[in-house]
Amino acid sequence: MPSYFILVPILLPVIAGILLLVFPIEDARKRNICIEIIVVINTLLVLWLLTHRPSESFYMFSLGARLPLTLNVDGLAMFFAGLVACLWPLASLYAFEYMKHEERVNTFMAFYTITYGVTLGVAFAGNIITMYLFYECLTMVTLPLVIHTMTREARKATRQYLYYMIGGTAFAFIAIVFYSLFCNDIAFVLGGNLNLAAISNHMDIALLVYVFGFFGFGVKAAIFPFHGWLPAASVAPTPVTALLHAVAVVKSGAFAIMRLTYYCFGTEALHGTWAQIVVLIAALITITYGSTLGVRETHFKRRLAYSTISNLSYILLAVATMSPLGLIAGLSHMVVHAIMKISAFFCAGAVMHQTEKNYIYELDGLGFEMPVTFVALFISGLSLMGMPLFAGFVSKWNIVHALLEHESMLGYISVLVLLYSGLMTGIYMLTIIVRAWFPHVGYHKDLVEDFKDPNWLMKGPLVIFSVLTVVIGFYAQPMLDFIQKIATGIY
Amino acid sequence: MGSFATNYEEIAAVLLFVIGMSNLVFQPNLLKKIIGLDIMDAAVYLFLAAKGYIEGRTAPIVVDGILDASHYINPVPAGLVLTGIVVSVSVSALMMALTVCLYREYHTLNIDEIMMKLRKEED
Amino acid sequence: MAFVQNFPFFCIILSMFSAIISFVMNGRIAKYIHVAMVTAVLILSLATLSFVAGTGESYTFMMGHFPAPWGNEIRIGELEALMAVFFSLIMMLSVFGGMAHIDREVQDSKKNLFYILLDLLMASLLALIYTNDLFTAYVFIEINTIAACGLIMIKKQGRTYVSALRYMIMSLVGSGLFLIGLTLLYSITGHLLMSPAKEALDQIIAVHSYQVPLMVIIILVTVGLGIKSGLYPFHTWIPDAYGYTTPSASAILSSLVSKGYIFLLIKIFYRVLGFDSIISSHMVNILFAFGVIGMIMGSVAAIKERNIRRMTAYSSVAQIGYIYMGLGLGTTAGVVAAVFHIISHGVMKSLLFLSISGLTEVSDGRSDYLSLRGAGLRNRIAGAAFTVGSLSMIGMPLLTGFISKYLFASAATTAGNKMITAWVVLAISTVLNTMYFMRTVLTLYRPVSAEVHKEYTLEKSKIERAAIIGLILLNIGLGVASQPVIKAIEAGLAMFG
């Protein structure tokens, strides 16, 4: 297939969204149908593209010397794009139902669709400059989504989100400039393409720059101490938080870090340096911090946000091992976490949408009224805490493998930290479940009994995600084989 | 320290320049500012003229037949000074105009008072 | 010699003459004259640029019949021509973009004066670009100052008078310092033309004499021009000067006038004092330090500011900090970045100032934060323009700001110990820029209930819209296809040597 075809799935949603902005469709039903058609078509396009990959990368144009914009579909791109493409239609289905009662749905949906294209852009970027471009665009197009409710705290959260993001990219920018100057060829190459001869005597600077880049991109992946935006941003409508926290934004942060580590600077340049230790420890701190605060938090979505913080750092931890195993582990946790966290958020959203309840302590006895939702939440909770036979365990298993590969003290400590965070996850997820299914005697049944599960638009995605979680938990080998191929560069 | 004895024009020029500049910057009264400005410019012209003058020669004005160039002082600084004067005159004229406008607005020449009134009218 | 080689001279003369004849014309005709003049200058400069780029070497143009070192002459290289093109283009767009405001805000008796001042400004800028003679440079600096001062006070309000006064005082100090530096230079070299002066200086430096005076000269010239171009500690006049006058004026002031001085400074560095001696004297480090401080402090001041015109003005302080930071890196790459940023900042800032005027007029003419809520929805094109400008300011790829950021950062890599500082400060100032520009953008698109603002009937001034769109395109164009410009700058700097 001609390589310029890569551009199509990126542009299609963007154009569609812009059109929607210019010519709003007032009738909700018609609008939803149009959007869903676009999204599904795009997803099919992506999948088709992944199955028939163009042989060479597509050179768009050059911003300047050393600043070419290229698109390419390599293994990692396939992976991320496939993930996004599979999750998006479900997410938008959910969004239709959820946004029913909101205002300015047109704008919302428009940007929601544009984000799809931009995320694919991040996935398909063929070199770090292109990725940076789409990465920035991602920040910008998600702003209207976060601010959508326009309440005071929404605006505050949006500003915070913006400042964190731009700050992050500003520091990542340094790494990008450095790499673009000191690389053999700027295109992504598995194993890195840094011109080590040129920087051999300034290795420390290179490492410092890498650390800049790691933390810069890490802001999107909510690494401590740059995680603040994530809990705040959970004021946004749930489809957005689910997307931000589960798929688009945080994952592209992790994705960018993978690109930076494995495809730009290269692991052999970084392995065993102080930079690696720094990022590893940062990830560890984040894991501990996030899971601990998750226990303390009583707001439903914020709690999930903290859980995201810690889980994202699982991925970063895996990446920070700087080994192929680490890449495998990171990728597997990427997909697994996407599935289970988006399902968890949708449960939270379903609860909020049906009952306007935001806090954990309000959920007494809801389990009997909304069985589907809470079963899904239960499954994702078990998976999050790393229960065997659920997806979460598989990825955790891989991460631990990567950590214990080189028998270092830090590795053992990280495993302990993982287990600690698993315990905390168990605490903050299962307390919700217990509240929902085992309400105290004398809870006000009359308060909850008229609530019920949402309609199929919301339930459908939940069920699908739960099933996926269990299926992967029971039979993960195919997924792992695929990831293996990516990490060993066969794709 | 001999150099001081010989270049006293330069020293004078520099002193004048400093005086003028400090007036221009620190004087609250607009007119005095302008005077400071003129002093500053004058200092520069003095400096230039001193540079142009060469001991024991005459001004390059032809009175009785052209002597060879070694009799005349350097004419270029004089030209520069003339140009400079023109410039400074126009500048101080502009300053004057500004001062008049300000006086019409605020009925004072004291820049601080003007500032105060300005703040008042702003809020 | 080719006929094209006269064009730069024609440009200067043309603009001066148009100023002179505008005296006897009324406002409307003066406007037409001005527009015609700028267009002509643009075309002529383009021709010159293509010519110089074609020949690939600079040439000097003798004025009058005295050859160097006696006569006065102008010198045209690729960089000069590029600057001329850019200046005239921005001038044109800014005037178009603020046309309606000029008609509204400037009283009829003063209209032709306004255009006269613009013509003079054009003339002096061109002269500053082209001249090869230091004293001529001084004269045109003063003309430039006077014209700028006139533009500042054109609205004839107390506030503008005061800001004009402050501007005058600062820049007079600046030009005074510059002048005395000049005379010192003359006294040790005996030349005012740049090239012979450089030769003389080279001999002097070769024998290591006159080191103290040389130092003094460098300091005086740099500080003088630094003050005039609003380098950080001397920036106090900027917010008032840009904040209160008519939009076109502030656009032109912020994007052209100060840049003219900076360009002159670069020219003097290269063509008179010699960049090596600048580096060996630690002037670059001082410039770097002030530039870096300016980048931060300007943005901080802007964040504190609630009135967005003044905010944008403060942001120019920061941007000028960028430019001096680039110079202070002390490498050719740094200078290239600085020159490119002169251009891109001009493009961004004029766009911002013009769009702000469009936004304020749908908000009861108020430019403070709260009254601007939803302005972007009321005046779409201005909102879009402001958004583009802001995004460019924070270095969004595909926009010109990104390129200059990239150039600065990559120039820093060769700057040894300044590298890390430059990088970090760049990053921080990006964040700070976001903190005020994007905050404003969010405010602009925050919907407000209809009764807060009455419905506005924008008089659809096509020309303004065209100008704004032109500037937007310019932003994108410079961001997407920066390569030729950068090439031209590098070539021009090479011709300087």
Next chain:
Amino acid sequence: MDINNYFLIFPVLLPIFAGVLLMFLKFGKREHMQLYILAILIVDLASVGWIALQPEDTLTLSQFFIAEGLHVFFHVDMLSKIFSVLTAFVWLMVGIASFEYMAHEKNEQRFYCFYLVVGGVLSALAFSGNLLTMYVFYELMTLTSMPLVMHNLSHEAIMAGLKYLFYSVAGAFMVLFGFFLFNAEGRVLYFSPGGIINEANPPGIMLFAVFLMIVGFGTKAGMFPMHGWLPTAHPVAPAPASAVLSGVITKAGVLGIIRSVYYVAGPDMIKGTWVQYTWIILSILTIFMGSMMAYKEKVLKKRLAYSTVSQVSYILFGLSVMQPVAFVGALMHVIFHSLVKNTLFVSAGAIICKTGKTKVRQLVGIGKEMPVTMWCFTLVSLTLVGIPPTSAFVSKWYLISGALDSGVPGLSWIGPIVLLISALLTAGYLLTISIKAFLPGEDYNYAKLVNHEPTWRMLMPMIVMTALAVILGIWPAGLMKIFADIAASVL
């Protein structure tokens, strides 16, 4: 791979499905439900018995891989047989006894469905043939037995349930660490007698892992320092629940320890290391502390719970000295203690549901009102104290003699002393009850003596278990032979 192997999962799945089904079934009368449950339990016992009768090491089920290295694997050896039969038997007994008790509790049906599920999970635990499988069902056991604890949904019940949950999950994660570590060592963790690693002076981290596993499984076995949940959880649970909790589920912890120490790590690896010493010290501490607390305790069920703490640590002590005789003693104590403790709890339940008396001092003269119950109580108390010729005497004898010639410096004789002291304490806290119960003293009012004796459904199990406890004490030879074989195989 013949069909018998698949029959292996029958006793696992049958109760689980039956339990889940019970959630949705509607019964006209309680009797029908009881019949249903009774049938299930009997069939379960029968099937387990059939499996137990199969020759050694023939049944294996290894069809099921999650991913490479993650293998769910069932295998039956002698230990599994013993545990599974014990479980099924006790389950049946307590089940029968509970019919009457549960009459005065709400949500009977929910109780029974979880009761059945736990039964299934426990037999799966007994059959599991590698650490992963064991870990899976260990977690499942925790999750499914938690509802039994928080059955009556009072505030403290729920809090106790959560405490139980979190302690167990924490323990499970400690186990997981060891699991991860052994896997990273590249061993396949199929249980094999005598351990698969089993090398002298292993790396310190491995020892640490083993230690963590001991403590982790020790959580369920109520070993200090992770015993905290036990005294909280048992009293609030309904009597049958607490019976199985301390009678069987604590033994699951013991099973876990046996598996991980004797079948994975291997005794030679631990013998004489700090791990063994700490383990011994911990168990001794627990024995002493548990019986002291029991002695001080005023509430009957709490007292029994503390006694469980100390008694189970007898077993752990026996295991920790790593000496065949002590090992035999430990295994015997597993059986005896579970019989005894179930009887005790059931009779306590009888007392509660008949007279509603929970405090010890209220039990004055209770022997007159419910003689049979109290006779059983007294007999098993004597057993537990270890009066010859009852069963616990035998086990303790073996424990002590084993400990004495285990040759562990110092501890080899401190342990026995502590055992004797705690035996005295046991007498102190159990027999006093019987004495008060039968000899209320002269101020006891015989006039208003009413017979509170429960019906045969409650008495029968008590009697059977008591009889077993006594008889096995008199003729222990058969059991001992089996245990001696096991001990020989592992040590």
